[in-house]
Amino acid sequence: MKEMWNARYSAETYAYGTAPNAFLKESLANFPVTGKMLFAAEGEGRNAVYAASQGISAYAFDISEAGKAKAEMLAQKMGVSLKYEVGAFENLELNAEQFDAAALIFAHFPPPLLAPYHQRIGQLLKPGGLVMVEAFSKGNLPYREKSPAIGGPPNTEMLFSTEMMEEHFAGFEVLQLEDVEVTLSEGQFHNGTGKVIRFVGRKP
Numbered sequence: 474m475k476e477m478w479n480a481r482y483s484a485e486t487y488a489y490g491t492a493p494n495a496f497l498k499e500s501l502a503n504f505p506v507t508g509k510m511l512f513a514a515e516g517e518g519r520n521a522v523y524a525a526s527q528g529i530s531a532y533a534f535d536i537s538e539a540g541k542a543k544a545e546m547l548a549q550k551m552g553v554s555l556k557y558e559v560g561a562f563e564n565l566e567l568n569a570e571q572f573d574a575a576a577l578i579f580a581h582f583p584p585p586l587l588a589p590y591h592q593r594i595g596q597l598l599k600p601g602g603l604v605m606v607e608a609f610s611k612g613n614l615p616y617r618e619k620s621p622a623i624g625g626p627p628n629t630e631m632l633f634s635t636e637m638m639e640e641h642f643a644g645f646e647v648l649q650l651e652d653v654e655v656t657l658s659e660g661q662f663h664n665g666t667g668k669v670i671r672f673v674g675r676k677p
């Protein structure tokens with residue numbers, strides 16, 4: 474798994490581009506964040522770098538060393554700084570209730586792992602903290618079959634539903650939750666029309 478991501482991020486170009494994910498950018502405009510924000514499975518850093526450019530103190534993590542190197546290059550190019558740890562969700566050694574917000578952008582994991590990972594994100598947020606999630610919907614499969622360039626996991630177990638968000642973030646105030654068709658233009662790997670789950674929630 475780690476080898477696959479390191480290989481993908483070893484290319485000179487950015488796999489998902491250097492611009493932030495459109496939903497993340499829009500969510501930060503709709504629900505402004507000040508303070509510390511966690512970027513889980515952040516890859517080459519496009520979202521954390523954008524947040525840092527908006528004055529947010531960005532803390533990213535990912536299993537990929539190559540991802541970290543690309544993120545640091547992007548941060549330097551954009552004249553911002555960010556913290557980036559190489560590490561896995563399951564090994565996060567972070568204190569609870571320290572983040573004002575968290576972003577999970579296309580952070581897909583097998584079913585036994587996903588709910589505990591989301592619960593861990595919930596623990597790391599301060600009361601009142603925001604979580605912003607965009608991930609491919611179970612409804613993306615027909616889009617992917619028709620047009621593979623949209624990307625996303627090929628198997629339904631790894632895909633998201635609105636019910637999963639309600640369950641994994643039970644007790645959160647739901648500020649936005651939708652299963653929606655979108656057109657993505659993100660580097661080499663997310664291009665075309667597909668279906669995503671978008672969730673913004675506030676921890677009580």
Ligand SMILES: C[S@@+](CC[C@H](N)C(=O)[O-])C[C@H]1O[C@@H](n2cnc3c(N)ncnc32)[C@H](O)[C@@H]1O
Pocket residue numbers: 474478489494513514515516517518519520534535536537540560561562563577578579580581
């Ligand atoms: C589709 S990429 C998304 C990257 C980034 N969020 C973005 O939108 O540009 C999924 C990322 O999950 C990371 N990943 C996979 N397993 C992980 C784990 N157990 N803990 C942390 N990150 C992981 C991969 O290295 C990869 O960067």
